[in-house]
Amino acid sequence: MDLERQAPDGGARPTGGAQRGGSGVPGGRRRQRVSMADVARLAGVSSQTVSRVANGHPGVIGSTREQVLAAMRELGYRPNSAARALRYGQFNTIGVILFNLSTIGNSRTVEAIATHAATEGYAITLIPIDVPTQDNVLGAFTRMGELAVDAVIVIIEVHLLDAGTVTLPPGVHAVVVDSDAGDRYSVVDTDQAEGARSAVRHLLGLGHRTVWHVTGPQTSFAAQRRAQACRLALEEAGRPVPPPLHGDWSAESGYAAGLELAGEPDCTAVFVANDQMALGVLRALHERGRAVPGHVSVVGFDDIPDSACFVPPLTTVHQDFAEVGRRCVELVLRQIREGGTTPSGTDLVPTRLVVRSSTAPPR
């Protein structure tokens, strides 16, 4: 490979036209990068001057700059980020470790992270984890260390199976999404508790005596917090707390819970921990002839786009995933730039109750 490159380099390259053919290579030859030295040779300057032009440094006279720019264009020069990274010890890349990209919330968050990072000149490197164990997270972290990454964002909404919380190597810039590691890392999260509370209060405010709850998987921090806030809100209001039903975020599990709820004659209001399970609940209630919101009111969580088209359109708690992603990037960049202390604490993104047609006063 190097032989192949150096032969044309010394001989043919500086002759502009020939180089052009070599770089474009429609034929499918291995792409061969153009270096500063190539540009310098064509422009008749030193490679340092090319570097100065490339980085917009002052001290290059106009005519020289023009020559260099022309040479860059002609050769199709692009800086080599590996060399830059080596030089600077900085990579302009943020690593994202996550479990399960198939969740609407997670993919939204990742999208926001990527978009926001891009505007700041950072790229995103993604490492998915199939099974969320402490070992796997650490393994991903090691890979991140080997990769060109300046900081890491960890999106793992699930309790780690073999340890209570995520433990990261110290001294690494990191932000954790949706976890309770707030005392050790920067955490960004939706304000789960406030969201759940607003859902419960909405239902109580309509006149329901109490609110049943369908939880997410017990391994999920978010599910836990929503369930807890739901219970607290009921207790605060002095209402009885019905036993929670457990789901796993899937519509299927919501359906199962809904079938049970349909068998509870005094159940008039349900707060479901996410919209997909709410879809299952709606189906079950419909199949069992329990009208929504006539007999039973239902509130979801997430406000996925589809929820406006459920039958009936779902009252739900809106989560601002984009904002979560944005704040992650901001926090991480601040850490990188200030170079320093990992500020710990939790940054809560507020929610908003979206009232549609699945809730009404009890009859």
Added chain:
Amino acid sequence: MDLERQAPDGGARPTGGAQRGGSGVPGGRRRQRVSMADVARLAGVSSQTVSRVANGHPGVIGSTREQVLAAMRELGYRPNSAARALRYGQFNTIGVILFNLSTIGNSRTVEAIATHAATEGYAITLIPIDVPTQDNVLGAFTRMGELAVDAVIVIIEVHLLDAGTVTLPPGVHAVVVDSDAGDRYSVVDTDQAEGARSAVRHLLGLGHRTVWHVTGPQTSFAAQRRAQACRLALEEAGRPVPPPLHGDWSAESGYAAGLELAGEPDCTAVFVANDQMALGVLRALHERGRAVPGHVSVVGFDDIPDSACFVPPLTTVHQDFAEVGRRCVELVLRQIREGGTTPSGTDLVPTRLVVRSSTAPPR
């Protein structure tokens, strides 16, 4: 060079404890990487020997290897991928350019790409595009060129606004998902036509006279192909072709189309181009008192997990996004490894009709 480095290094570093603190840096000092030279010094060998151990090369005697490994562990050494990339001209990273990660299909595909790439030792670098113009794609491509990327996977299911198809710089390893660029690039895609055909045939087979169609956005290749295949299947069977209704993938737009369909008394069967719009159609039909599948049969496309919990559970065409992602990675890796010609052509992933309760013979 070596003078400056050896002075502090030779002095302070090898003292294990101090170094440890320097590397871990809970205090917040800028993280300073441990290099091969550091390990070599501690182990009392040359850095080349460390390199040999790190890469599992033969020709290192057991005792030496052990010493080096111990030193690595003690210092927490991790190879610097930027330097490796510079050395090899290879980055072990695949770039993914995509428009809209919020689609279930896209996020699934990306997840599969990331997972599969990870098992092959490749990481994923993500660049999202907010508006799918040719310029933006080229811009993303330029960024990819600057970044450490060996190949690119382009996931853009939308016609580019200012040009018919995606045009990529020649001579770059690339795979395109869901596009018609099959004559110039490797393309991986779900077999849209076969899927649409199976949906239509299913409905005709149940005895429906013809099938109405709700399309996706007209800018989408996939939507186009599904619509075309739907029309062809009807024509082949000698059936009349009702005018297609146009949606934009969203449940909302499906709802609008559904309201129109509810006003067509002779409409007994609908093929909707994706499940989310089908959700809207179901809602509209329900609100207008058109029973599904009693009066109207509905078939979707995608088989998103929720569709099993629609009311009624949706008959739909299953898309194997994971397989699409897997094949993308395979193709791209083959191109990287064979170093050569971009094989063009289209690799079609088959679909599967999943029959649930939203279809029945006409009354």
Added chain:
DNA sequence: CACCGGAATGTTCACGTGAACATCGGCCAC
């Protein structure tokens, strides 16, 4: 006992970039 071969290890260097320093030339003040 000189010599050879091969295994273990060390030394040199290049990858592309950019900071630090060196050089060169012109212009101004004395």
Added chain:
DNA sequence: GTGGCCGATGTTCACGTGAACATTCCGGTG
């Protein structure tokens, strides 16, 4: 006229790695 200064450009070198080549040391062979 000469010294000094400043602005434009060139030269050197290190970032961390690993291939290629060099060296050392050993046992074995003639």
